[in-house]
Amino acid sequence: MNLIYDIWTNIEYKxxxxxxKTFADKDYRDFQISLMPNVKNILGIKMPALRKIxxxxxxxxxxxxxxxxSSTYYEEITVKGLxxxxxxxxxxxxxxxxxxxxxxxxxxxxxDTFCTGLKSINNYPIEFWIYIESLFKSKNPWxxxxxxxxxxxxxxxxxxxxxxxxxxxxxxxxxxxxxxALAWLISSAYIKYxxxxxxxxxxxxxxxxxxxxxxxxxxxxxxxxxxxKLMIIPLKKVKNHNxxxxx
Numbered sequence: 321m322n323l324i325y326d327i328w329t330n331i332e333y334k335x336x337x338x339x340x341k342t343f344a345d346k347d348y349r350d351f352q353i354s355l356m357p358n359v360k361n362i363l364g365i366k367m368p369a370l371r372k373i374x375x376x377x378x379x380x381x382x383x384x385x386x387x388x389x390s391s392t393y394y395e396e397i398t399v400k401g402l403x404x405x406x407x408x409x410x411x412x413x414x415x416x417x418x419x420x421x422x423x424x425x426x427x428x429x430x431x432d433t434f435c436t437g438l439k440s441i442n443n444y445p446i447e448f449w450i451y452i453e454s455l456f457k458s459k460n461p462w463x464x465x466x467x468x469x470x471x472x473x474x475x476x477x478x479x480x481x482x483x484x485x486x487x488x489x490x491x492x493x494x495x496x497x498x499x500x501a502l503a504w505l506i507s508s509a510y511i512k513y514x515x516x517x518x519x520x521x522x523x524x525x526x527x528x529x530x531x532x533x534x535x536x537x538x539x540x541x542x543x544x545x546x547x548x549k550l551m552i553i554p555l556k557k558v559k560n561h562n563x564x565x566x567x
Contacts (some may be wrong), residue, residue, distance in 0.1 A: 321335065321336070321339040323336065323373060323376035323377050323379075323380070324376060324377070324379045324380035325380045325381060325384070325385075326380065326381050326384075327381055327384050328380075328381065328384040328385045328387070328388050329388075330388065333385075333388045333389075337393075337396075340363065340365065340373070340393070340395060340396070340399075341363060343363070343365040343366070343369045344363040344364050344365060345364045345365065345366065346364060347364070348364040348365070348366055349362050349363060349364025350364070351364075352364060352394075352429075355429055356394075356427045356428075356429055358426075358427065359394055359426070359427050359429075359430075360394075361392055361393045361394060362393070362394045362395075363393055363394070363395050365395045367433075370395060370398055370399055370402060371402060373399055374399050374402035374403050374406065375406070377399070377403055378403055378406055378407065382403050382407060385403070386400060386403065386404075386417075391424055394430070397424050397430060398430065398433060400421065400424075401421055401430065401433060401434035401437065402433075402434075402437055404417045404418065404421055404434075404438075405434065405437030405438045405439055405440070406437065406439055406440070407440065408440060408443075409440070411443075411444045411447050411448070414440055414444070415448075415451050418438070421434065422455075422460070422462065422463050422466060423460075425462040425463075425466070426462070428465070428497050428500075431462055431465050431466055431469065431497075432469050434466075435466050435469040435470050435473065436469065436473050438470065438474070441470065441474050442474070445474070445475075448470075448474075449475065449480070449483075452467045452470060452471065455467035455470075456487065456490070456491065461493060461495035461497065461498050462497075464491065464493055464495070464498050465495075465497050465498050465501045468488070468491070468498070468501040468502055468504075468505050469501055469505075471484055471487075471488075471505060472501075472504065472505045472508055476505075476508060476509060476512060481509065481512075481513050481516055482516070484505075484509065485509070485516065485517070485520045488502060488505065488506065489520075489524050489525050489526070492525070492527065499527075499529060499530045499533065500533070502526075502530050502534075503530055503533040503534040503536075503537055504537060506520070506521075506534045507534050507537035507538045507541065510534075510538050510544070511538070511541055511543045511544060514544075514548060518551065518552075521534070521535070521552075521555055522555070528557050531557060532556055532557055535552055535553075535555055535556050538552050539552055539553065
């Protein structure tokens with residue numbers, strides 16, 4: 321199907337939905353449902369197909385497409401997010417699109433797929449770092465998770481590591497998916513910056529669950545040496561597991 325239009329109308333969009341459904345895979349749908357049990361209307365379309373569709377729409381009037389894009393199916397939302405992530409627009413328009421899309425997020429897969437695809441962040445790294453603060457302070461837990469996933473994927477580097485550890489220590493949230501994202505971020509920081517992050521682990525305000533989950537992720541990582549794991553194990557505030565060092 322042709323997906324490159326100067327103007328999208330309801331007629332083209334209905335044809336697009338029919339085309340989208342031709343990629344549905346029942347087995348993959350069942351797999352996705354197991355990951356997102358509370359998400360409805362999943363067709364079961366693999367990411368390569370959705371990326372290809374998004375790339376084609378971007379060649380035409382993608383803004384016109386987004387205006388018509390509904391949220392009936394999980395895959396419609398995913399395609400919309402992929403298009404936003406790859407579009408080349410001003411910083412203000414980009415953050416406006418992100419703000420609007422964030423209101424559609426209701427599961428961790430949509431959240432993380434969207435955030436990892438926000439490639440245009442690289443065009444505005446300084447401005448976007450400031451923008452992330454609004455996500456951090458949001459009352460919407462999915463926006464808070466967004467900020468953590470974005471940091472892990474775009475800011476975990478020499479320029480920002482110290483600021484990251486200061487910023488995340490102000491994240492105190494009871495939402496499970498925020499806690500998990502925080503644990504993943506800190507464990508990733510430890511793998512890349514073990515010295516700095518170890519110092520943070522010995523002096524922080526994390527809640528016990530998030531703190532221990534962070535240590536668990538570090539201990540599970542194959543990128544952490546046995547010597548480093550021996551330093552991490554005693555830090556656990558509650559020992560729920562026995563860890564075997566790799567050989």
